[in-house]
Amino acid sequence: MTLSLSIRDVSHHYGDRLVLDSVNLDVPQRSITAIIGPSGVGKTTLLRLIGGFEAPDKGRIEVEGEVVAENSRLIIPPQSRGVTIVPQDGALFSHLTVGGNVAFGLKNRRSTAARARVTEVLEIVGLAQYEKHRPSQLSGGMQQRVALARALAPHPRVVLLDEPFAALDAGLREQVRDETVRALRATNATAIWVTHDQEEALSTADQVAVMLGGRMQQIANPATLYQYPISQHVAEFVGDVFVIAGTSVGAGNHVQCALGDAVPIANACPAGPVNIVVRPEQLTIVPEGAVGSVPVQIVGSKFFGHDGVIEGTLSTGERVVIRLQADQLPQVGSRVGVTTRGMLLAYTD
Amino acid sequence: MSSRTRAPFALVAPALVASVLSLVPVWYLFQTAFTSGFAAVVDELFQSRTLQLVLRSLLLMVTVTSASVVIGVFAAWVVARSPLRPRLLLIIAFSLSLAIPSYLAAFAWVSWIPGISGFLGAFIVLTFVCYPFVMLPVIASMDISDPMSEKVALSLGRTPFGVFRTVTLGQSRPAITGGALLVALYVLSDFGAVAAMRYEVFTWVIYGAYRAGFNPSRAAILSTVLLMAALVLTLIEARVRSTRDTFRLGSGVRRATNIQFGIPARIATITGAVLLVALGAGVPIWRAIYWTGFDSSNQVQWDVVISSIATSFGIGIVTSVVTALVALPIALLSARYRGRASQILEGSTYVAHALPGIVIAISIVYLGIRTLRPLYQEMPLLILAQVLIFLPLAVASMRSAIAMSTQSLEHVARSLGAGSMMTLLRVTIPLALPGIMAAGALSMLSSVKELPATLLLRPTGTETLATQIWKFSSVSDYASVGPFALAMILLAVVPVAVLTATTRHGVAR
Numbered sequence: 001m002t003l004s005l006s007i008r009d010v011s012h013h014y015g016d017r018l019v020l021d022s023v024n025l026d027v028p029q030r031s032i033t034a035i036i037g038p039s040g041v042g043k044t045t046l047l048r049l050i051g052g053f054e055a056p057d058k059g060r061i062e063v064e065g066e067v068v069a070e071n072s073r074l075i076i077p078p079q080s081r082g083v084t085i086v087p088q089d090g091a092l093f094s095h096l097t098v099g100g101n102v103a104f105g106l107k108n109r110r111s112t113a114a115r116a117r118v119t120e121v122l123e124i125v126g127l128a129q130y131e132k133h134r135p136s137q138l139s140g141g142m143q144q145r146v147a148l149a150r151a152l153a154p155h156p157r158v159v160l161l162d163e164p165f166a167a168l169d170a171g172l173r174e175q176v177r178d179e180t181v182r183a184l185r186a187t188n189a190t191a192i193w194v195t196h197d198q199e200e201a202l203s204t205a206d207q208v209a210v211m212l213g214g215r216m217q218q219i220a221n222p223a224t225l226y227q228y229p230i231s232q233h234v235a236e237f238v239g240d241v242f243v244i245a246g247t248s249v250g251a252g253n254h255v256q257c258a259l260g261d262a263v264p265i266a267n268a269c270p271a272g273p274v275n276i277v278v279r280p281e282q283l284t285i286v287p288e289g290a291v292g293s294v295p296v297q298i299v300g301s302k303f304f305g306h307d308g309v310i311e312g313t314l315s316t317g318e319r320v321v322i323r324l325q326a327d328q329l330p331q332v333g334s335r336v337g338v339t340t341r342g343m344l345l346a347y348t349d
Numbered sequence: 350m351s352s353r354t355r356a357p358f359a360l361v362a363p364a365l366v367a368s369v370l371s372l373v374p375v376w377y378l379f380q381t382a383f384t385s386g387f388a389a390v391v392d393e394l395f396q397s398r399t400l401q402l403v404l405r406s407l408l409l410m411v412t413v414t415s416a417s418v419v420i421g422v423f424a425a426w427v428v429a430r431s432p433l434r435p436r437l438l439l440i441i442a443f444s445l446s447l448a449i450p451s452y453l454a455a456f457a458w459v460s461w462i463p464g465i466s467g468f469l470g471a472f473i474v475l476t477f478v479c480y481p482f483v484m485l486p487v488i489a490s491m492d493i494s495d496p497m498s499e500k501v502a503l504s505l506g507r508t509p510f511g512v513f514r515t516v517t518l519g520q521s522r523p524a525i526t527g528g529a530l531l532v533a534l535y536v537l538s539d540f541g542a543v544a545a546m547r548y549e550v551f552t553w554v555i556y557g558a559y560r561a562g563f564n565p566s567r568a569a570i571l572s573t574v575l576l577m578a579a580l581v582l583t584l585i586e587a588r589v590r591s592t593r594d595t596f597r598l599g600s601g602v603r604r605a606t607n608i609q610f611g612i613p614a615r616i617a618t619i620t621g622a623v624l625l626v627a628l629g630a631g632v633p634i635w636r637a638i639y640w641t642g643f644d645s646s647n648q649v650q651w652d653v654v655i656s657s658i659a660t661s662f663g664i665g666i667v668t669s670v671v672t673a674l675v676a677l678p679i680a681l682l683s684a685r686y687r688g689r690a691s692q693i694l695e696g697s698t699y700v701a702h703a704l705p706g707i708v709i710a711i712s713i714v715y716l717g718i719r720t721l722r723p724l725y726q727e728m729p730l731l732i733l734a735q736v737l738i739f740l741p742l743a744v745a746s747m748r749s750a751i752a753m754s755t756q757s758l759e760h761v762a763r764s765l766g767a768g769s770m771m772t773l774l775r776v777t778i779p780l781a782l783p784g785i786m787a788a789g790a791l792s793m794l795s796s797v798k799e800l801p802a803t804l805l806l807r808p809t810g811t812e813t814l815a816t817q818i819w820k821f822s823s824v825s826d827y828a829s830v831g832p833f834a835l836a837m838i839l840l841a842v843v844p845v846a847v848l849t850a851t852t853r854h855g856v857a858r
Contacts, residue, residue: 051764053763077769078763079768084764084765085757085761087757089757093762093779094780095780105765105767150765151761151764154765156764160764
């Protein structure tokens with residue numbers, strides 16, 4: 001596996017504030033890596049460092065094995081890194097046509113080869129017929145695709161996408177996202193994709209890196225990340241969860257709690273009190289009093305169309321959330337039985 | 350956030366040279382002021398006539414500033430809050446007087462009411478020239494402030510006037526302060542109005558001391574005092590402006606306060622607005638037409654008029670091109686690179702901004718007499734003086750044009766392989782081109798209107814529109830002024846009005 005990008009122990013300050021704290025990240029060639037985390041956590045700063053617009057205070061950044069920045073020294077300037085960016089707002093050059101934008105990073109822009117490349121990349125993003133248009137004549141989603149085409153055209157070593165769809169509305173967003181992924185795959189590009197939308201990250205990336213508080217918490221493929229989050233914080237950030245109290249029992253792979261006396265857990269935990277993290281789809285509703293079930297009082301219900309979520313209280317008074325098909329939602333105020341599916345997660349703090 | 354990368358040397362070098370050169374005249378000014386020794390300076394300063402001069406300047410500054418604040422806030426309120434429409438027309442009408450050279454306005458008033466000469470005349474003319482300095486920022490601040498807060502105040506039982514006083518004015522206070530400081534600075538540095546009204550404040554006395562000739566150091570000493578006062582005002586203004594920038598709120602829904610407006614209030618507003626335009630821009634325009642049309646006892650010499658226009662424009666074009674070339678590297682540096690160099694540059698721009706035209710003119714005169722003797726009273730020195738006068742404004746408007754495009758565009762260009770100079774040439778400058786052109790056009794129009802430097806430094810025998818108006822008006826030969834005044838209004842005022850309208854329009858959207 002060849003690495004397109006390697007980040008080693010990178011730390012960075014703004015004034016007194018430590019924005020990045022010993023961050024490590026490896027990005028294999030031809031892969032899509034999503035970096036997720038709440039806003040203000042240092043994701044965009046990391047992109048600025050990779051792009052070369054600043055040098056990291058500490059640590060080393062390598063692009064395809066070549067050291068581009070190390071310990072506050074900018075060794076390779078942005079224009080020579082082969083790292084292109086797709087900013088949040090697209091940032092198209094309004095004084096150039098769509099074709100002019102895409103050709104911007106190519107050598108010998110007037111050559112036949114360059115023109116062919118522009119057409120080729122515009123075809124990949126589905127905008128070949130707009131080459132002569134001005135950016136202002138395009139919709140937001142189209143502008144974003146031009147920005148992507150511009151970044152892909154010079155065969156970059158890495159493409160950076162900084163919340164590229166944040167400005168688009170929900171319906172368009174999904175469509176443009178799918179097209180972007182298709183274009184990235186079609187060009188065998190290596191991409192790093194910053195987002196605060198964990199659903200976007202899970203559904204598109206080969207590996208997902210979770211950043212919290214300036215630290216890289218976990219880097220894994222989407223399924224692993226979802227099933228085996230390394231900490232309660234990561235679990236809470238990736239997907240919906242609720243937390244109840246319990247005790248780790250046996251060899252440390254079962255817990256005792258209000259949902260059952262020996263519920264299996266995915267991650268071994270030392271014996272003693274633990275926080276148990278449950279995903280709403282891990283609970284199933286059965287008739288009250290069924291074997292192996294625990295009673296739940298339904299106190300709330302939300303209907304989303306394709307599915308729904310009900311909220312209930314356990315005998316201990318703890319809150320549970322259950323995701324169900326929309327036609328199975330029980331009445332608020334009724335009592336049901338609940339069983340668990342699969343393995344839960346447990347963490348000592 | 351601006352990038353921490355280093356500024357390219359190809360940009361730093363010309364910018365540093367330009368800003369250092371712009372301070373050279375000041376050095377000559379100080380040298381001349383201190384030629385007869387420190388005691389002579391003290392002697393000159395502590396005379397009763399100097400004290401009188403200071404008091405008169407202060408009086409004019411305080412009265413004009415106060416009146417400009419009142420009128421400027423009223424005009425801003427008419428544009429931003431009153432039901433009078435259309436908005437764009439109101440802005441243009443209210444800004445017209447800003448575009449009329451102060452000496453032209455002053456001569457118009459004196460020729461109409463001769464008894465007005467002196468303090469009263471200077472006060473009236475300068476107030477009408479200056480109130481847009483308050484009006485424009487206050488309109489901007491009223492536009493961005495949330496009209497909802499005014500509705501809330503109404504619902505809490507305040508009267509409409511109470512709302513205006515407490516909420517609207519309160520939210521506009523930083524803008525008013527900034528505008529007032531600009532007015533004060535303008536009053537200190539204005540030459541045309543006080544000269545035409547023969548009201549003895551610093552600029553007019555400096556000119557007199559220089560013309561009298563027997564005492565060059567007095568002109569230099571008074572210029573130094575004026576420079577210091579202007580510098581203090583400029584530093585305060587810069588401070589106020591930096592706090593004002595952080596005052597901006599997010600983009601909320603603006604406009605649309607439906608304050609109930611009775612017939613009497615409506616009539617009062619319309620009367621006030623009409624009176625303002627009539628007195629501010631109407632009087633000079635009417636007098637110019639009147640001089641030309643009804644008062645011409647002698648034949649208009651059109652060839653002289655046309656050659657003056659040509660001279661004015663020739664000087665204007667050269668000045669604006671040179672100004673744009675010198676301003677561009679400074680503007681690029683200060684808009685895009687934070688660092689020691691750009692801080693020094695910004696500081697020197699502020700100092701240059703504080704230099705009144707007459708002070709720059711006088712110091713260039715000394716530079717010419719002492720060092721560049723062959724160039725004295727030749728075109729290059731006049732151009733140099735005008736470039737120095739207009740440089741700060743050109744830098745400011747270019748800088749805001751450059752700062753308007755987001756820096757992510759430049760990051761994209763860098764990531765696509767363009768070096769820092771290449772990025773400037775292929776992205777930053779083309780995007781800012783309209784702003785750069787506008788700055789150039791503004792310098793050219795200012796050059797056509799400029800009076801003190803042209804009077805002091807023009808080659809012998811050269812007459813521009815401005816000097817012709819000055820020459821005939823100061824001997825009350827208004828019949829001869831007419832065509833020049835009319836030409837000045839058509840050539841300088843109309844484009845400035847259009848420019849104001851289009852830039853304001855851009856901001857409003």
